Amino acid sequence: MALWKPDPTFYPSPRDAASAPPEKLAYVAAFDRAAEKPDAIAVLDTDPDSSSYGRVVGWTDLPHLGDELHHFGWNACSSALCPGAPHPHVERRYLIVPGLRSSRIYVIDTKADPRSPEVVKVLEPEELAERAGYSRPHTVHCGPEGLYVSALGGAGGEDGPGGIALLDHTSFEVLGRWEVDRGPQHFAYDFWWHIAHDVLVTSEWGTPSMIEDGVVGELLLGRKYGHSLHFFDLRKRRHIQTIDLGDQYQMALELRPAHDPTKQYGFASVVVDVEDLSASVWLWYKDGAEFAVKKVITIPAEPADPASLPPVIAPFGAVPPLITDIDLSVDDEYLYVSAWGTGELKRYDVSDPFNPVEAGSVRIGGIVDRTPHPAKPDLPLAGGPQMVEVSRDGKRVYVTNSLYGSWDDQFYPDGVGAWAAKLDSGEKFTFDERFFPHGEDFRGRRPHQVRLQGGDASSDSYCFP
Template sequence: MAGVDVEVIMHGELEKKVDSNGGKACCHGKGPGYASPLEAMAGPKESLLYVTCVYTGTGREKPDYLATVDVNPNSPTYSKVIHRLFVPHLGDELHHSGWNSCSSCHGDSSADRRFLVLPSLISGRVYIVDTKNPKAPSLHKAVEPEDILAKTGLAYPHTSHCLASGDILISCLGGGDGKADGNGFLLLDNEFNVKGRWEKPGHSPTFGYDFWYQPRHKTMISSSWGAPLAFSKGFNPQHVSEGLYGRHLFVYSWPDGELKQTLDLGNTGLLPLEIRFLHDPSKDTGFVGSALSSNMIRFFKNPDGSWSHEVAASVKSIQVQNWVLPEMPGLITDFLISLDDRFIYFSNWLHGDIRQYNIEDPKNPVLTGQVWVGGLIRKGSPVTAVAEDGSTYQVDVPEVQGKRLRGGPQMIQLSLDGKRLYVTNSLFSTWDNQFYPELKEQGSHMLQIDVDTEKGGLAINPNFFVDFGLEPDGPSLAHEMRYPGGDCTSDIWV
């Protein structure tokens, strides 16, 4: 961070830091979150998880809700939903979430990680949830889509990140007409009022989806899913060739909002979704998961200040029988990086496995763990995989607590210490209905995967299973997860 005196001691003691979102001086231990990623790793063990749960698209005329799940193994309600906060409208499609304050505000003693920001992907509404009572959150406010549209022209909100300035930045995937060319970035102030767009006029990305900022490199990079008019109706491969889906990364100056560079990932980077920089704020590298190409792509800064990309790890498509296409991609739909930047984890929603790679050398990830928890080529499925020698096979997927695992692994969340990986299996209601229609009738579930952080390795925890097929109002679709104290996909260090 040019012109700024930053001294960070190895084990997380932050002596002095100046943030690039308003110049506030940061002093150790004064605000929400942690002074460093390594300090966060030593934070308290998670006891609660918030999970967005969806009835939209299931045929049940019920509003979506935020579930609170007890993940404390010493609790009598361990592995159970202990609270449900229903939103007041139908058809929202709660999806991703973020905090009003996180570790980027660690130096601000007036900041408080209290409000969870819940964008609704389909309705365009943004709910603000008060977690003052962590076990029983309440609805604080709703930012209505009409207000957002009138002031910004934006709709289909997706990813929310807090900023060190106190503002909240939300990526939006289109305009009110569902066309991608209306997308951009929504700014809310610290009282959740619409401030306007973040990016400079004329600097909107071609497609929207996820984003991550790295202030010491004065950079924010966003990814690209597709036009809402396309993805909201289900996945049609023809839409890819028609240019209705993305394959680019968009590099912005931070915090100015000027589009500086567009990286074309080509056919190796079709549908780049989740994007993360390494947690160490001094690092100038990160990864993005390309869903359709099923590649983990590394992006990095060049000596001249421009950015480049390369394929870091690949999941081979599988030859299959009795499916809509002769080849099945893994479909990498979510990934994350451990807080010490040692491991990367991602889910293959169609194949059905979760993978762990060691990325201590970011240029050469090494597969260190793999576990099968569902997918379309499991034993008992009508779909069979074809090996190189022409023989067919299917994959063993174990039951958990006598329950057959449904769908494929989708959203993942890692404990602060990196030893527990939580997994849900709903992607987006329309796509769920297309690829895993049993989810609509049987509901989602949540698993916990035990992680070996020494030698590497993944194993299903047989003592943990949350069955969203048994919900009081009928089976629901469980998607993204958050811890009340923050996690490795919501916290950014400045």
């Protein structure tokens, strides 16, 4: 009698994941802003013993133009071991890669040759619209019973409501809209869950017309972007609670729940406070029968000569930090916060989540500073730490510099460039000078999200403590 053996990259608990072997490759979504060349998945060598360490060693062009790859995820992960809906026969093999501008979703197989992934299926926007009523797919998470994909727009790119579509694990067909009762939720962006407690959390950005051509100043100053968190019953798929952070806190984006499945707290980032241009991180936590929030990190804007600023922020005479990503280590000890505007990546000790303590900071890029990488001290860099991904053992942190094409152009109008970097996170928090793919290494594309071979800190959820 044959026995199924679960994928060796699935781990019952965060502790097991943190003791797993290190990644050897990283996959990076890279897009062509001009839509003249196809977007691509670049493969980086992350094995420090390799002769090609820190370089692009694989490349897969997509078959269409103008997708604007953004966030992507694995088809399956450690949640497949959860007792409520176990799927131990699936494997972490496919990358599910949405095009934020085209509304296509690509299925890319990494198994046969991990350095040369192959496009094996393309879901056209019509299928997402017809089956789920959504467009502009954004974030992918592997759940125990299917693939969850958030979407910013309604069918045909309409201005909402956005929400979550569910895809089949095996066929990758769109099953339908996830929500049975969305309540007042209209804007969509990120989502995550407390899987052992049947709670799903969502955040808010805006509808397609609010984001596709850049930040709309009237909407921002009018406090019209998203500023709430929504809580759903994960099994009943019904809205149960809304928490409004306050309309001065514009664009409540990234969500990072505790990896420990016994805990019900997590961190949410806010891009900008329109009253002082600061950025912030909020803690959500269970308080009795409901959830509550507390602002636990504030990063102030930095004064600057208006002549050195792009037109979008020149009138303010300051550089907003613009928190555009956060990532929580698998052991729930450190939170990494990327301030894309000032070019800073901060590390916080969040072992007490109510009272984070800064535990390291580096600078690279930035709207004003243009801080170089230590490997190329004479090369000023545009962009800043944007997407941030942490290895399962928490020792390595990867960052890329591009946010979103139209927003890149607003904040870095002279060009955002293209680069990725790696930091070593231990007693010290420092750049790895051997790891700096940049410029034409990315063949004229802009790198965005990173996924690590075998999983990373933001791809898996665990069902055992």
